[in-house]
Amino acid sequence: ETSAKVIDGKAVAKQIRDEITSEISRMRDAIGKVPGLAVILVGDRKDSATYVRNKKKACEAVGITSYEVRLPEDSTEQELLKYIAEFNANPSVHGILIQLPLPRHMDEENILNAVRIEKDVDGFHPLNIGRLAMRGREPLFVPCTPKGCIELLHRYGISIKGKRAVVIGRSNIVGMPAALLLQREDATISIIHSSTENREEITRQADIIISAAGQANMVRGSWIKPGAVIIDVGINPVDDPNSPRGYRLVGDVCYDEACKIASAITPVPGGVGPMTIAMLLSNTLSSAKRALNFE
Amino acid sequence: ETSAKVIDGKAVAKQIRDEITSEISRMRDAIGKVPGLAVILVGDRKDSATYVRNKKKACEAVGITSYEVRLPEDSTEQELLKYIAEFNANPSVHGILIQLPLPRHMDEENILNAVRIEKDVDGFHPLNIGRLAMRGREPLFVPCTPKGCIELLHRYGISIKGKRAVVIGRSNIVGMPAALLLQREDATISIIHSSTENREEITRQADIIISAAGQANMVRGSWIKPGAVIIDVGINPVDDPNSPRGYRLVGDVCYDEACKIASAITPVPGGVGPMTIAMLLSNTLSSAKRALNFE
Numbered sequence: 001e002t003s004a005k006v007i008d009g010k011a012v013a014k015q016i017r018d019e020i021t022s023e024i025s026r027m028r029d030a031i032g033k034v035p036g037l038a039v040i041l042v043g044d045r046k047d048s049a050t051y052v053r054n055k056k057k058a059c060e061a062v063g064i065t066s067y068e069v070r071l072p073e074d075s076t077e078q079e080l081l082k083y084i085a086e087f088n089a090n091p092s093v094h095g096i097l098i099q100l101p102l103p104r105h106m107d108e109e110n111i112l113n114a115v116r117i118e119k120d121v122d123g124f125h126p127l128n129i130g131r132l133a134m135r136g137r138e139p140l141f142v143p144c145t146p147k148g149c150i151e152l153l154h155r156y157g158i159s160i161k162g163k164r165a166v167v168i169g170r171s172n173i174v175g176m177p178a179a180l181l182l183q184r185e186d187a188t189i190s191i192i193h194s195s196t197e198n199r200e201e202i203t204r205q206a207d208i209i210i211s212a213a214g215q216a217n218m219v220r221g222s223w224i225k226p227g228a229v230i231i232d233v234g235i236n237p238v239d240d241p242n243s244p245r246g247y248r249l250v251g252d253v254c255y256d257e258a259c260k261i262a263s264a265i266t267p268v269p270g271g272v273g274p275m276t277i278a279m280l281l282s283n284t285l286s287s288a289k290r291a292l293n294f295e
Numbered sequence: 296e297t298s299a300k301v302i303d304g305k306a307v308a309k310q311i312r313d314e315i316t317s318e319i320s321r322m323r324d325a326i327g328k329v330p331g332l333a334v335i336l337v338g339d340r341k342d343s344a345t346y347v348r349n350k351k352k353a354c355e356a357v358g359i360t361s362y363e364v365r366l367p368e369d370s371t372e373q374e375l376l377k378y379i380a381e382f383n384a385n386p387s388v389h390g391i392l393i394q395l396p397l398p399r400h401m402d403e404e405n406i407l408n409a410v411r412i413e414k415d416v417d418g419f420h421p422l423n424i425g426r427l428a429m430r431g432r433e434p435l436f437v438p439c440t441p442k443g444c445i446e447l448l449h450r451y452g453i454s455i456k457g458k459r460a461v462v463i464g465r466s467n468i469v470g471m472p473a474a475l476l477l478q479r480e481d482a483t484i485s486i487i488h489s490s491t492e493n494r495e496e497i498t499r500q501a502d503i504i505i506s507a508a509g510q511a512n513m514v515r516g517s518w519i520k521p522g523a524v525i526i527d528v529g530i531n532p533v534d535d536p537n538s539p540r541g542y543r544l545v546g547d548v549c550y551d552e553a554c555k556i557a558s559a560i561t562p563v564p565g566g567v568g569p570m571t572i573a574m575l576l577s578n579t580l581s582s583a584k585r586a587l588n589f590e
C-alpha cells in the first residue's frame with residue numbers, strides 16, 4: 001500500500017518568508033526603504049482580530065512595516081473610506097487590506113473598490129480578476145490563497161499543463177481565481193459547486209484537485225483518481241471531545257482515505273493555510289518593488 | 296432515427312431586433328432621443344469593412360444612430376485615441392466599437408482600455424470581464440457572441456442550472472466569457488483548449504456544448520452525448536468547388552453527424568452569427584437607457 005507524499009505548506013511558506021526577508025534587506029540596503037502594509041479592521045470579531053494580529057506579526061518578521069487601523073463596529077462607510085484614501089495617498093504604504101467580513105451596514109463592493117488598484121495586494125479588485133481571466137493580460141496581484149495553491153504545485157515540481165484539474169468551489173476569493181490560474185497554466189479545468197450533479201464522478205477524473213468548498217471530509221477516497229494531487233483549502237471545525245477546545249480543524253478532503261490513493265496531498269492544518277500569508281507578504285513586496293522601481 | 300431540433304438564430308435575432316425597434320420608438324416618443332453607436336475602423340481590411348457596414352445597416356434598421364470613423368492603416372495611436380476621447384465625451388454616443396484586429400503597430404490593450412467603461416458595448420474591458428467572473432457583481436455589458444449563445448438557450452427553453460456544459464475554446468471574446476456566463480447560470484463547466492487531452496471523452500460528458508475553436512468539423516458524432524444541445528460558434532471556410540466563391544462556411548461541429556445525436560443544434564450559418572449583431576444592438580440600447588435614465 002502506498003502513501004501520498006505530504007505537501008508541506010508550512011515548510012514551503014517558511015522558505016518563501018526567508019526569501020522575502022532577504023529581498024527586503026537587499027532593498028533596505030540599496031534604497032533605504034522597505035515595503036509597507038496597511039490593515040484595516042472594523043468591529044471586534046475575535047477571529048478577524050486574530051487574523052489581523054497574525055498578519056502583523058508575519059509582516060514584522062520579514063521586515064515589512066505594518067500599519068493598523070481599528071474602527072468600531074458602528075463606524076460609517078465615510079469614516080472607513082477616509083482611512084482608505086489616506087493609505088491610498090501614503091507613499092510608504094504599498095498594500096492595503098480590508099479585513100472581511102465588514103459589518104452588515106457597509107457596502108463591501110463599494111469599500112473594496114476604493115482601494116487603489118496598485119495597492120490591492122489581496123487581488124480582489126474586479127480589474128485584477130478580469131485580467132486574470134483574460135489571455136494576454138497580466139493582473140497586478142493574484143489573490144493570495146489560490147496563488148499559494150499554485151505555488152505549492154510549482155515548488156513540488158507538479159506539472160499543470162494539459163492536466164485535468166477539478167476545482168471544488170467557485171468563491172471570488174478562492175475557487176474561481178484558482179480555476180483561472182490553473183487554466184492560465186494550460187490545465188483543462190472543471191468547476192464544481194453546490195448545483196453540480198455527479199461531484200464524485202467529475203472529481204475522479206482529475207489529475208489535480210483543489211478543494212475549497214468548506215465541507216468537512218466531503219471528498220472521500222472513492223472520489224479520487226489513483227495518483228492524483230490534492231490541494232485542500234478547506235478549514236472546517238469538527239467536534240472533538242478529546243481536544244481541549246472541543247473541536248479540531250479538518251479539510252474538505254478525508255485525509256486518511258486520500259493518503260492511500262493520491263500521489264501527493266496538503267494536510268490541514270499546515271498545507272495551504274501558511275501559504276496564504278506568505279503570498280500576502282510576497283504581493284506586498286512586489287507592490288513595493290513596482291512602486292519604488294526596484295528590481 | 297431522430298433528428299435534432301434546429302436552433303434558428305436568424306429567426307430569434309429577427310425577433311430580438313423587432314423588440315429593440317419597438318423599445319427605441321417608445322424611447323423616441325417618450326424623451327425624443329435614440330441610442331447612438333460609434334464604430335471606428337482603422338485600415339482597409341475587406342472583412343472588417345464588411346462587418347462595419349453590416350453593423351451600420353443593423354443599427355439603422357432598428358433606429359440606432361450610427362457614427363462611423365475610418366482611419367488610414369498608418370494612423371497613429373494618438374489619432375485613434377483622439378477619436379475615442381471625442382466619442383467618450385459625446386452624450387449622443389452610447390456605445391463605441393473599435394473594429395478588430397487593429398494594425399500591428401497599435402497596442403490593442405491600450406486602445407480598448409481607452410473606451411469609457413459605460414460605452415464598452417463589446418464588453419471586452421477587463422473590469423467587465425472581472426465582474427462577469429465574480430459572484431455578486433454585475434458587468435455593465437456582456438460580450439455579444441457569448442451573450443447570444445446563452446440567449447438562444449433561454450429562448451429555446453433549455454435549462455442550464457446543474458447541467459454539464461463543455462466550452463471548446465477559451466478566447467477573451469467568445470470561449471472564456473461563454474464559460475463564465477454558463478457558470479453564472481449554475482452549469483458545471485469544463486473548458487477545452489489546444490492543450491487539452493481527451494477532448495472527445497470530455498465533450499461527450501456535456502449536456503450543453505458551446506464550441507468556439509475555429510476548427511472545421513472537429514466535433515464529430517462520437518464526441519456528442521445523445522440528447523446534448525449544441526451551440527456552434529465556429530465559422531470556418533472549407534474548399535467547395537461547387538460554390539461560386541470556391542469555398543463555403545461550416546462550423547466546428549460536423550453538422551450532419553451531430554443532427555442524428557444531439558437534441559438541438561445551431562446551424563452555420565444562421566445560428567450564432569446573426570445573434571452577435573442583435574446582442575450588440577441590445578447592449579447599445581441598454582447603455583442608452585442607463586445613460587438617459589429611461590426604463
Ligand SMILES: NC(=O)C1=CN([C@@H]2O[C@H](COP(=O)(O)OP(=O)(O)OC[C@H]3O[C@@H](n4cnc5c(N)ncnc54)[C@H](OP(=O)(O)O)[C@@H]3O)[C@@H](O)[C@H]2O)C=CC1
Nearest residue numbers: 145169170171174193194212213214233234235272273276
Ligand atoms: N487556507 C486558507 O488560507 C483559506 C481557507 N479557506 C477555507 O476554504 C473553504 C472555502 O472558503 P470560501 O471559498 O471563502 O467559501 P465560500 O463559502 O465562499 O465558497 C464555497 C464554495 O464551495 C461550494 N460548495 C459548498 N458546498 C459544496 C458542496 N457540498 N459541493 C460542492 N460545492 C460546494 C459553493 O458553491 P456555490 O457557489 O454554488 O454556493 C461555493 O462556491 C473554507 O473552508 C474556508 O475556511 C478560505 C480562505 C483562505
Ligand SMILES: NC(=O)C1=CN([C@@H]2O[C@H](COP(=O)(O)OP(=O)(O)OC[C@H]3O[C@@H](n4cnc5c(N)ncnc54)[C@H](OP(=O)(O)O)[C@@H]3O)[C@@H](O)[C@H]2O)C=CC1
Nearest residue numbers: 440464465466469488489507508509528529530567568571
Ligand atoms: N458567430 C459569431 O458571431 C462569431 C464567430 N466566431 C468564430 O468562432 C471561432 C472562434 O473564434 P475566436 O474565439 O475568436 O478564436 P481564437 O482563435 O481566438 O480562439 C480559439 C480557441 O479555441 C482553442 N482551440 C483551437 N484549436 C483547438 C482544437 N483543435 N481543440 C481544442 N481547442 C482548440 C484555442 O485554444 P488555445 O487557447 O489553447 O490556443 C483557443 O482558445 C472562429 O471560427 C470564429 O470565426 C468568432 C466570433 C464571433
